Amino acid sequence: MTLRTQPGQMLARGVCRHLTELGFVSIEEFVPCRGLRVDVMALGPKGELWVIECKSSRADFMSDSKWQGYLEWSDRFFWAVDADFPTELLPDETGLILADAWGAELIRSGHESRLAPARRKAMVQKFATHAARRLQALRDPEFIFSV
Amino acid sequence: MTLRTQPGQMLARGVCRHLTELGFVSIEEFVPCRGLRVDVMALGPKGELWVIECKSSRADFMSDSKWQGYLEWSDRFFWAVDADFPTELLPDETGLILADAWGAELIRSGHESRLAPARRKAMVQKFATHAARRLQALRDPEFIFSV
Numbered sequence: 059m060t061l062r063t064q065p066g067q068m069l070a071r072g073v074c075r076h077l078t079e080l081g082f083v084s085i086e087e088f089v090p091c092r093g094l095r096v097d098v099m100a101l102g103p104k105g106e107l108w109v110i111e112c113k114s115s116r117a118d119f120m121s122d123s124k125w126q127g128y129l130e131w132s133d134r135f136f137w138a139v140d141a142d143f144p145t146e147l148l149p150d151e152t153g154l155i156l157a158d159a160w161g162a163e164l165i166r167s168g169h170e171s172r173l174a175p176a177r178r179k180a181m182v183q184k185f186a187t188h189a190a191r192r193l194q195a196l197r198d199p200e201f202i203f204s205v
Numbered sequence: 206m207t208l209r210t211q212p213g214q215m216l217a218r219g220v221c222r223h224l225t226e227l228g229f230v231s232i233e234e235f236v237p238c239r240g241l242r243v244d245v246m247a248l249g250p251k252g253e254l255w256v257i258e259c260k261s262s263r264a265d266f267m268s269d270s271k272w273q274g275y276l277e278w279s280d281r282f283f284w285a286v287d288a289d290f291p292t293e294l295l296p297d298e299t300g301l302i303l304a305d306a307w308g309a310e311l312i313r314s315g316h317e318s319r320l321a322p323a324r325r326k327a328m329v330q331k332f333a334t335h336a337a338r339r340l341q342a343l344r345d346p347e348f349i350f351s352v
Contacts, residue, residue, distance in 0.1 A: 186333035190230035
């Protein structure tokens with residue numbers, strides 16, 4: 059089982075719990091394309107795709123130069139931060155989730171920019187593949203696949 | 206972690222390993238629609254959907270009255286059996302995988318009957334949801350979701 063020791067990972071746990079309550083499923087550390095890795099990718103009941111980046115501090119946010127690259131891979135983009143985070147730093151058009159390790163609350167949905175159908179289809183396929191592969195690694199840890 | 210003690214579950218493990226080698230991901234005990242539960246649902250790199258039913262014995266096969274109901278939920282349908290199974294019992298148009306607990310081999314692909322696009326889309330969405338939900342249950346076992 060993956061150890062969760064980083065503050066961002068604890069936020070991600072709370073975020074994923076809240077997403078479940080909203081009817082979404084989610085996976086952590088999802089790679090939509092080569093060179094990008096999002097903290098949480100969520101899939102809604104109608105195929106909605108949300109990206110959530112978890113920031114534990116101002117420094118963590120300021121050092122992220124890639125977040126705008128995530129916008130084209132989701133219908134909505136959210137920051138997840140804890141109650142002490144200076145939220146005035148965050149762009150108004152982005153979504154906002156307040157989180158801790160145990161749960162979260164969606165404060166602001168931000169701007170919606172719906173994916174084109176072909177990209178949505180490809181992303182749902184990738185999401186399914188990624189989730190099933192990780193699940194299998196946990197269910198059958200003795201299997202070492204190499205090609 | 207789920208215990209695998211039934212012969213059918215051991216076959217499923219070998220099947221899932223081989224599917225990985227074929228570039229597919231898979232999940233066990235998937236419910237395509239209310240009242241049906243397939244042993245293994247596999248998703249290919251191009252969105253192919255295969256159902257695999259694992260039969261540990263002649264009696265196990267003979268008591269299955271539901272398998273024809275699975276055909277409409279997949280592009281291909283396979284039986285997975287061990288080397289001692291009397292394969293002459295199995296309909297020619299169905300696929301055949303020889304399996305044990307450690308691996309498997311695809312013997313016969315059977316008839317292909319491609320899903321309509323809308324059903325494929327719905328099935329990939331359900332596959333993704335199912336895999337991510339189970340993964341989260343393993344990653345965050347303390348979270349008890351109830352609504």
